[in-house]
Amino acid sequence: SSAKSSDPLGDLNTMLKGDMDATNALIIDRLQSSIEVIPKIAGHLIEAGGKRIRPLLTLACTKVFDGDMTKAHMLATTVEYIHSATLLHDDVVDESLERRGKASANQMFGNKPSILVGDFLFARGFELMVETGNMRVLDILSKTSRFITEGEIRQIDIERNLKTTEDDYFAVIESKTAALFAAACEVGPVIAGVEDDIVNNMREYGHNIGMAFQIVDDILDYTAQEDRLGKKVGDDFREGKFTLPIIYALEQADEKELLFWQTTMIEQDVADGDLTTAQMLIEKTGAVGRCVELANKYVEKAKLCLIDLPPSIIRQKLSDVADYIVVRAN
Amino acid sequence: SSAKSSDPLGDLNTMLKGDMDATNALIIDRLQSSIEVIPKIAGHLIEAGGKRIRPLLTLACTKVFDGDMTKAHMLATTVEYIHSATLLHDDVVDESLERRGKASANQMFGNKPSILVGDFLFARGFELMVETGNMRVLDILSKTSRFITEGEIRQIDIERNLKTTEDDYFAVIESKTAALFAAACEVGPVIAGVEDDIVNNMREYGHNIGMAFQIVDDILDYTAQEDRLGKKVGDDFREGKFTLPIIYALEQADEKELLFWQTTMIEQDVADGDLTTAQMLIEKTGAVGRCVELANKYVEKAKLCLIDLPPSIIRQKLSDVADYIVVRAN
Numbered sequence: 001s002s003a004k005s006s007d008p009l010g011d012l013n014t015m016l017k018g019d020m021d022a023t024n025a026l027i028i029d030r031l032q033s034s035i036e037v038i039p040k041i042a043g044h045l046i047e048a049g050g051k052r053i054r055p056l057l058t059l060a061c062t063k064v065f066d067g068d069m070t071k072a073h074m075l076a077t078t079v080e081y082i083h084s085a086t087l088l089h090d091d092v093v094d095e096s097l098e099r100r101g102k103a104s105a106n107q108m109f110g111n112k113p114s115i116l117v118g119d120f121l122f123a124r125g126f127e128l129m130v131e132t133g134n135m136r137v138l139d140i141l142s143k144t145s146r147f148i149t150e151g152e153i154r155q156i157d158i159e160r161n162l163k164t165t166e167d168d169y170f171a172v173i174e175s176k177t178a179a180l181f182a183a184a185c186e187v188g189p190v191i192a193g194v195e196d197d198i199v200n201n202m203r204e205y206g207h208n209i210g211m212a213f214q215i216v217d218d219i220l221d222y223t224a225q226e227d228r229l230g231k232k233v234g235d236d237f238r239e240g241k242f243t244l245p246i247i248y249a250l251e252q253a254d255e256k257e258l259l260f261w262q263t264t265m266i267e268q269d270v271a272d273g274d275l276t277t278a279q280m281l282i283e284k285t286g287a288v289g290r291c292v293e294l295a296n297k298y299v300e301k302a303k304l305c306l307i308d309l310p311p312s313i314i315r316q317k318l319s320d321v322a323d324y325i326v327v328r329a330n
Numbered sequence: 331s332s333a334k335s336s337d338p339l340g341d342l343n344t345m346l347k348g349d350m351d352a353t354n355a356l357i358i359d360r361l362q363s364s365i366e367v368i369p370k371i372a373g374h375l376i377e378a379g380g381k382r383i384r385p386l387l388t389l390a391c392t393k394v395f396d397g398d399m400t401k402a403h404m405l406a407t408t409v410e411y412i413h414s415a416t417l418l419h420d421d422v423v424d425e426s427l428e429r430r431g432k433a434s435a436n437q438m439f440g441n442k443p444s445i446l447v448g449d450f451l452f453a454r455g456f457e458l459m460v461e462t463g464n465m466r467v468l469d470i471l472s473k474t475s476r477f478i479t480e481g482e483i484r485q486i487d488i489e490r491n492l493k494t495t496e497d498d499y500f501a502v503i504e505s506k507t508a509a510l511f512a513a514a515c516e517v518g519p520v521i522a523g524v525e526d527d528i529v530n531n532m533r534e535y536g537h538n539i540g541m542a543f544q545i546v547d548d549i550l551d552y553t554a555q556e557d558r559l560g561k562k563v564g565d566d567f568r569e570g571k572f573t574l575p576i577i578y579a580l581e582q583a584d585e586k587e588l589l590f591w592q593t594t595m596i597e598q599d600v601a602d603g604d605l606t607t608a609q610m611l612i613e614k615t616g617a618v619g620r621c622v623e624l625a626n627k628y629v630e631k632a633k634l635c636l637i638d639l640p641p642s643i644i645r646q647k648l649s650d651v652a653d654y655i656v657v658r659a660n
Contacts, residue, residue, distance in 0.1 A: 035483050089449060093442045112423045115445060116483045119419060122449070123476035126456055130468045138460045138468065146453035153365050153446045 006327075008320035009053060012060050015314070019059045019069050020052075023076045027055075030077060030124055041109050041117045046084055050100055053213075054184045055080045057321075061185045061202055064314040067192030071132045075141075075191070079184045081125035082145055086152065086176075088118035093152070094239055098232055137187045144183040151175025155241070160266050162250070164242035173214040174207070181210025201305040205318070208302035212295040212325045218243035219291050220328070222279050234275040240265045244294070246278075248287035257281055295326045336657075338650035339383060342390050345644070349389045349399050350382075353406045357385075360407060360454055371439050371447045376414055380430055383543075384514045385410045387651075391515045391532055394644040397522030401462045405471075405521070409514045411455035412475055416482065416506075418448035423482070424569055428562055467517045474513040481505025485571070490596050492580070494572035503544040504537070511540025531635045535648070538632035542625040542655045548573035549621050550658070552609050564605040570595045574624070576608075578617035587611055625656045 005011050013020055027046060031039040055076035062072035090096070091104040092111050098104055106114040122145065129141055155172045158164040185206030189199045221236045222245055236243050242265070250261060260277060263269045282288055302322040309315045335341050343350055357376060361369040385406035392402035420426070421434040422441050428434055436444040452475065459471055485502045488494040515536030519529045551566045552575055566573050572595070580591060590607060593599050612618055632652040639645045 033480055035480050035487075037483060037487075038480070085449075089445055093445060112486055113483060115419055115423060116479050116486075118449075119415075119452070120476060120479040120483070122452065123472060123479055126472040127469075127476055130465065130472050133465060135460065135463060135465070139457075142453060142456040142460050146450060146457055149446050149450040149453055150363055150365050150368070153367060153443060153450070156442055156446075157365075157367075 004323065005317070005320050006324075008317045008324050009051060009056060012056055012314070012317050012321070015317070016056070016059050016063060019063070019073065020056065022069075023055050023059065023073045023080075024052075026073050026077045026128075027080055030081075030128060033120070037109070037113060038117055038120055041088075041105050041113050042084065042121055044102070044108065045087060045099065045105050046080070052080065053321075054083055054180060057181065057184045057206065057318075058188055060188075060314050060318055061206075062188030062192060064309065064312060064318070065189050065192035065194050065198075067188050071134070071191045072188055074128045074132050075137060075187045076184075078125040078129045078141060079180065079187075081121040081128070082141070082148070083180060085118040085121040085125070086148055088114045088121070090152065092118075094235070096235065132191065134191055136190050140183050140186055140190065144179050147175050147179045151177070151179070158242050160240035160268070161242060162262065162266060164247060166244070166247055169242065169244055169247055170211075173211060173218075177214040177217075178207045178210030181213065182206040198308065201308060205302050205305035205322075208298045208305065209322050209325055212298035212302070212322070215244055215291055215295040215298070216326055216328055219245055219288055219295075221245075222282050223288060234278070237264070237275055237278050238270060240268065244291050245282045245287045248290050249282045249285045252285035252287070253281070292326065299323060299326050334653065335647070335650050336654075338647045338654050339381060339386060342386055342644070342647050342651070345647070346386070346389050346393060349393070349403065350386065352399075353385050353389065353403045353410075354382075356403050356407045356458075357410055360411075360458060363450070367439070367443060368447055368450055371418075371435050371443050372414065372451055374432070374438065375417060375429065375435050376410070382410065383651075384413055384510060387511065387514045387536065387648075388518055390518075390644050390648060391536075392518030392522060394639065394642060394648070395519050395522035395524050395528075397518055401464070401521045402518055404458045404462050405467060405517045406514075408455040408459045408471060409510065409517075411451040411458070412471070412478070413510060415448040415451040415455070416478055418444045418451070420482065422448075424565070426565065462521065464521055466520050470513050470516055470520065474509050477505050477509045481507070481509070488572050490570035490598070491572060492592065492596060494577060496574070496577055499572065499574055499577055500541075503541060503548075507544040507547075508537045508540030511543065512536040528638065531638060535632050535635035535652075538628045538635065539652050539655055542628035542632070542652070545574055545621055545625040545628070546656060546658055549575055549618055549625075551575075552612050553618060564608070567594070567605055567608050568600060570598065574621050575612045575617045578620050579608075579612045579615045582615035582617070583611070622656065629653060629656050 031042045033039060058076040058079050059072050062069060087099065088105055091099055092106045092114050096104045097107050129138055151172050155176060158168050158172060182203045186199060186203040189202045218236065221233065221243065224233055246265065253261065264274050264278065299322045303319050306315055306319055361372045363369060388406040388409050389402050392399060417429065418435055421429055422436045422444050426434045427437050459468055481502050485506060488498050488502060512533045513536070516529060516533040519532045548566065551563065551573065554563055576595065583591065594604050594608065629652045633649050636645055636649055
């Protein structure tokens with residue numbers, strides 16, 4: 001077996017180039033509307049790039065079972081639209097200024113169009129998956145969309161709440177992030193018609209990399225270099241989001257540190273230098289290390305979900321993708 | 331044939347009581363979520379009542395063809411959820427203070443949960459219609475949902491824009507209002523399996539009463555008594571929405587009146603008494619009369635769509651509903 005790739009997403013992109021090109025074309029094509037501002041706003045977000053990891057997973061998880069790639073292009077597009085719709089609404093909800101290294105859509109075009117174009121993307125995604133004619137896929141992605149919104153709402157509850165537990169956090173990220181990864185990896189096997197055990201394994205694979213992905217994202221919000229993150233470092237800190245690094249740092253906090261978190265995260269009294277202090281405390285208390293360790297556990301679980309698949313280069317790359325998700329954190 | 335009823339919606343509600351009860355139960359039941367705030371916010375809007383005219387139409391348009399009423403309950407619920415989702419998002423977009431005679435959800439619970447609970451309702455509606463297992467219905471309602479969002483976005487373009495034409499206005503209301511009425515009346519015949527000509531007629535019936543409904547709504551925004559409207563009179567005026575009464579009043583405006591509309595609707599310089607002036611101008615220029623006349627044309631078209639249906643009491647009530655929609659304006 002070949003050495004582990006340092007860029008498995010890039011490798012998958014290359015291996016699935018024709019399918020990824022077709023998907024990217026469909027993503028752009030279905031933004032078209034008689035309302036000019038729709039492709040403009042949606043395009044502003046979608047063409048800013050992003051890694052397109054979710055549609056790529058849908059393509060890979062269809063290809064690996066020799067499924068219908070035309071349907072995979074539609075489903076990959078639906079998955080990207082659902083994701084983009086949640087980003088547009090998130091950025092309104094969080095009053096975010098930046099996304100993917102550019103001004104956010106709400107910042108650039110206003111809240112109204114951002115909300116409504118999010119709705120458009122969501123509806124258009126449903127239109128597209130109806131075209132696949134597969135009722136089970138419709139069931140998966142409609143339930144997933146609903147579950148995502150539940151996660152977003154649950155997240156509001158754990159803002160500025162010192163009592164947020166690990167379990168609260170896991171419930172939020174399972175719903176707001178891991179669910180779409182799970183669905184992205186499940187719909188391909190479903191349209192390929194493989195047996196339920198394998199479908200469930202692929203869903204679990206997606207779930208586990210999704211959990212790892214969000215934990216790493218929440219680490220990066222404190223540790224990343226801004227130019228690589230594509231948004232402001234410390235957004236979660238300023239928004240008072242009790243993500244895992246904070247939950248772990250709080251567990252180890254002395255009285256003075258507790259007061260710091262109380263002042264900044266609860267009372268929103270944030271002064272210059274407080275983000276640096278927060279970053280330092282998260283390192284010092286070992287919170288980052290614990291988060292990485294936990295993310296790695298999800299990665300290992302994800303890789304185990306692939307062992308019943310026949311060996312193939314795509315299977316190997318999917319396994320490498322799982323590893324790569326945590327590598328980002330370092 | 332019996333005398334025309336003065337309350338055809340009430341009559342249909344009575345005739346379809348079992349189905350309407352089942353639908354109302356489903357509407358409440360499917361708001362349930364592990365996130366407590368969801369039924370609270372969605373219930374705040376949905377239990378405030380509203381006329382439930384759309385789900386009632388779905389039930390009546392299924393019953394009249396002897397379709398599967400269990401599926402009709404699901405579709406009626408989906409239609410009400412899509413409608414409710416758009417209301418939640420509209421009220422955020424318009425910063426509305428009231429809805430159905432109560433504080434609006436955004437006012438009471440904040441913008442964040444209103445946006446996200448709107449997303450929840452939309453996704454939950456899709457989940458429900460997937461349960462019908464009817465792909466054509468999924469196609470209709472996903473396209474309709476997308477078309478509604480296009481109408482909402484188009485509406486932004488005609489805010490505070492003196493050049494808004496009748497055609498601009500028709501395009502907006504077809505999309506934001508008539509499309510859901512059309513779909514509400516189309517899905518029943520589809521699940522009943524009637525021939526395409528009849529399905530199309532029912533769709534056209536819904537479209538035409540939807541057009542009349544919105545025109546009347548836009549009249550009422552200037553002419554209604556506040557306690558009957560359930561929201562503030564003059565919202566459209568304050569928000570600078572170029573609805574049909576304004577478009578017609580502008581056509582007849584002299585220079586002084588043009589200046590008045592320019593100052594209030596474009597420059598947002600609205601003083602005490604300006605709403606009264608606007609109401610007076612709309613009456614004086616005959617704009618209200620022209621709007622009612624046009625709404626009546628849509629009503630006549632709607633009634634013509636029903637003539638190929640076998641005579642039945644439900645057919646008669648659907649015809650009376652069309653008339654009733656304009657009666658509201660008087």
